[in-house]
Amino acid sequence: MTTTTTAARPASSAPAPADLRRSALPLRRRLTDGFAKGLMVLALLVALVPLGLVIYKVIEAGAGVMSLDFLVDDIPNSARRAGGGMGPAVAGTLIITGAAAAMSIPLGVLGAIYLNEYGKQNALARLIRTMADVMTGVPSVVMGLFVYVSYVLLVKEQSGFAAALALGCLMLPIIIRSTEEMLRLVPDELRQASAALGARRWKTTVSVVLPAAISGIVSGIMLAIARAAGETAPVVLVAGTAFVSNWSLSGDNTTLAAQIFKNAGEFFPAAQGRAWGAALTLMAIVLVFTVAARLISSRFAIKER
Template sequence: MTVAPPRPTAPLDLTRAALPATRRWRNTVATGGMVAALALAAVPLALICYQVLLKGAGSISWEFLTEDIPNSARRAGGGIAPAIVGTLVITGTAALLAIPLGVLGAVYLNEYGKSGPLAKFIRTMADVMTGVPSIVMGLFIYVIMVIPLQQQSGLAGALALACLMLPVVIRSTEEVLRLVPDDLRQASAALGARRWYTIVTVVLPAAVSGITSGAMLAVARAAGETAPLIFTTGIVYQSNWSLSGANTALPALIFKNASEPFAAANGRAWGAAITLVVLVLAATVIARLISGRFAVKDR
């Protein structure tokens, strides 16, 4: 014989009001706190976008995007084309150098080295490199490349930016690879696949979306850097599509023009700021579209 559960004596009250008051206000306070934190975090972001658009939108025109930089910052007119070209060439080259190297490094750390002494050493060095100020990277390339060759160049700038991006790519990619379930590696191994084949056909495709995020974060950071480029690329007023020879970039142009007292220079800096934000946004969107073609949907 089973014992019947005790019959409730009062009518059941399942409304929120029946919960103890402390539980109710704690929930309210916690929810309110989270909303407030989100709002606070969004304020500077919104203000930056607003300010950049407000001050810079006026200077954007076809001529602004396509003409050479005037030799004198105080002169109105002219454009910022050489800086756009420089940013594309230098950041693009840096990404081509750092992303494949960084992803392969992360594959070594997570799939082969694991917790071996060499992997631990590389991991620590990558962490240390993440903390190295960007100007130190610039100085490093200046000393080992620009001084011996007696030549500033886009390539030198790209190398400095690549040094900056590499540890970010390695560490973010490794974190993403760690999230790929081991079940998948085992399933592949049980079918007779070698390790490299499993990595190329199963592990990397499963992680491609996260790898792209990490890589684009690194690209965005590098695209906005001024310090590593000061010694390494120099300054030019005409577009230079090649990696050799001095070059310039948008952050450097912003730095130079924003520190001038002239209205024309300041307007040019704001316009360049918008251009830089839009370029980084466009690069991110394009990378997402490309990785979306490789990524596998869950549904």
Template sequence: MTTATAPAKRSAATPDLSRAALPLRRRAIDLTARLLMVLAVLAAGVPLLLVIYHVLAKGVGIVDLDFLTADIPVRARVAGPGMGPAVVGTLIITGAAALLSIPLGVLGAVYLNEYGKQSLLARVIRTMADVMTGVPSVVMGLFILVVWVLAVGEQTGFAAALALACLMLPVIIRSSEEMLRLVPDELRQASAALGARRWRTTVSVVLPAAISGITSGAMLAIARAAGETAPIVVVAGTVTWTNWNLFEGNNTTLTAQIFKNAVEPFEAAHGRAWGAALTLMMIVLVFTILARFIAGRFAIKNR
């Protein structure tokens, strides 16, 4: 009899955790918190959606094959294409900056998390990375102007790549280090128990486990670099023709052309600025999707 009624007694003693059973004060606090979170999402999302809408509405009628391949008109008042030199310049300058900064940034993060830990050098590197994260882009452009452009005697695309790489490096270091910290120590210990050296554990276990987060941090840095204007104008100048050589002659990017055309009083220049903005947004979107796909291929899968 006692055994049969025990479940019923325990069921009767179970507290009612439904929302209706909560005190009025707790329900009011919960509702207020929900409303505040919804308002925060709207405050962050609505401006972003408005920007995307305006860029699409004003740029979709401008972008076509001629716009992406033709030379930039010498006179701003001239209607028509294109942004070919700016598209090429954006790809090669940002690509060169990524090749310079991503390997160095990931290696720096590996040292900080796997080797340096809390040593004096590691603390100095972290502090300098945090300081560099807040440096305005124009200051970095002036720095490269002094140490590179004036020494070489010419504005080049490589100087712009150096400036963008300096802006990307601290973002990659700090984001990659945080991702490496999230890798469970059990994975490192299991690899060490199998006789793997630390460098082998880092390369074959730690980095694959953190590759998705590292890729996200790298793409965040690339997106920031692709959207910079001041360093490009200072150290690379602007051109109206395609320059494939990073080490000779001026170059240009989509952001520099957006700035140059947006300040012109001509409707044709404004149209090219909107088209360049849409092109830049699509380039960043395509590379983000591609990077996530590559990261997913190399990431460690849970089985």
């Protein structure tokens, strides 16, 4: 049927077959295309330069002092002395960041659940959202001062706990906002499907919404932890300093970031070496935790296939 109609049509009326090859495009269009692509690749490379240089320099300068002993040895109480290690700072970083995470993760995730699943657009939720945004913008040194005035002066002791409080306050708004964004991405159809089976909202949140958003939530939490682990000003202000490992939250303590700040400011090569070593250690710790968090969250996350 169709073939006869095609054959019956006069050949002259058929349009010339279009040239579909890319080389048939106008020169201007091809040049624009190539130029735009080149620009994007260039932008990516330029963005990678500082990242690459930082990693290269930290490894190059830090590898010299790095050893297992460096990670556990006490910090020499005279900056000029060679040797020693960053053991107290590693201990302090782990215990302070850990305590800050233990305080801010449950609060932040529960807060985000309230905002997205319960409060939505009500007045309280809007107020909390605005406050979280404002808190994200508070400089860390201001948060340090706040904890210094409202806690350290009150108990009359600088401590790892005070530093954990300051870091927790810095992490909290980041966790709230990033978690809320991730919860918002979970399609409403899933909540409705769960509700239609007779699930209460809390049950729906725990069994359907959180698993669907877990990998994004973990990413946001890891960003907050990485930021807290690298914070210097509040720690210097409220934690005091330590030369021997202090695995408790009370009493003076120190962190890798604080030690980088102190040692890098010294003229002595030994101190500068320790600063680079501390920088390498800090980066490695953050990397290890990020990879570990990914592995753990991928176990909870729901598989697409």
